[in-house]
Amino acid sequence: MNSQNILDREFYNRDALIVAKELLGKLLVHEINGQMISLKIVETEAYMGIEDKAAHSYGGRRTNRVEVMYGEPGFSYVYFVYGMHYLFNIVTRERGNPQAVLIRAGEPVKGLDLIAHNRFGIPYEKLNKIQLINLTNGPGKLSKALSITKELNGEDLCGNKLYVTEGEKETFSIVSAKRVGIDYAEEAKDYPWRFYIKGNTYVSIK
DNA sequence: CTACGGATTTTCT
DNA sequence: GAAAATCCGTAGT
Numbered sequence: 001m002n003s004q005n006i007l008d009r010e011f012y013n014r015d016a017l018i019v020a021k022e023l024l025g026k027l028l029v030h031e032i033n034g035q036m037i038s039l040k041i042v043e044t045e046a047y048m049g050i051e052d053k054a055a056h057s058y059g060g061r062r063t064n065r066v067e068v069m070y071g072e073p074g075f076s077y078v079y080f081v082y083g084m085h086y087l088f089n090i091v092t093r094e095r096g097n098p099q100a101v102l103i104r105a106g107e108p109v110k111g112l113d114l115i116a117h118n119r120f121g122i123p124y125e126k127l128n129k130i131q132l133i134n135l136t137n138g139p140g141k142l143s144k145a146l147s148i149t150k151e152l153n154g155e156d157l158c159g160n161k162l163y164v165t166e167g168e169k170e171t172f173s174i175v176s177a178k179r180v181g182i183d184y185a186e187e188a189k190d191y192p193w194r195f196y197i198k199g200n201t202y203v204s205i206k
Numbered sequence: 207c208t209a210c211g212g213a214t215t216t217t218c219t
Numbered sequence: 220g221a222a223a224a225t226c227c228g229t230a231g232t
Binding site: 055082089102104138139141179184185 | 222223224225226227
Binding site: 080083 | 213215216
């Protein structure tokens, strides 16, 4: 509703490590057909680009898939993995510096019935305890819950369809941990570049 | 509770 | 032809 506090291009024009931490607690919003889905970001990972062996853009690798990472900050990078999941990232740093932040988990805030329907095909109130936790506690699940697919690759997050806002002001502790699912990345696989809100239920791996 | 394997298809070599 | 920034269900402790 209030477009005043949508995060701007400059917010994203910083190192992925900084943006990843600052995105925690912010509100990720997707407006579809006049309806709004939103969730609080509770877990992120930084991918630092050319020098990060875990990044798709490592070593300056430049294919069709990663092209958007080389563009302006504040755009979405959505890609498909394991034959069935879309993962949602936000590009950071200036054109030519291909960094991104993977949004790994969130806490449902608005559009609960839409989220429940996207994930399990039933209304929110019919979800059991296990389903409630599993709505948005992982990067693939989060994309499914928000209806984020390849069509939203390259979307400008400084627009009014898919964007991030300040959200509620609150205090929390940030935990740093190893990133997930990057065993191929040699020494980079142990870098503590995953960040999450301490104690939050929706964090994928504590 | 943890551990494991199958699913499924795009992307890159 | 192999690997993939994952998820889910089942089996075992």
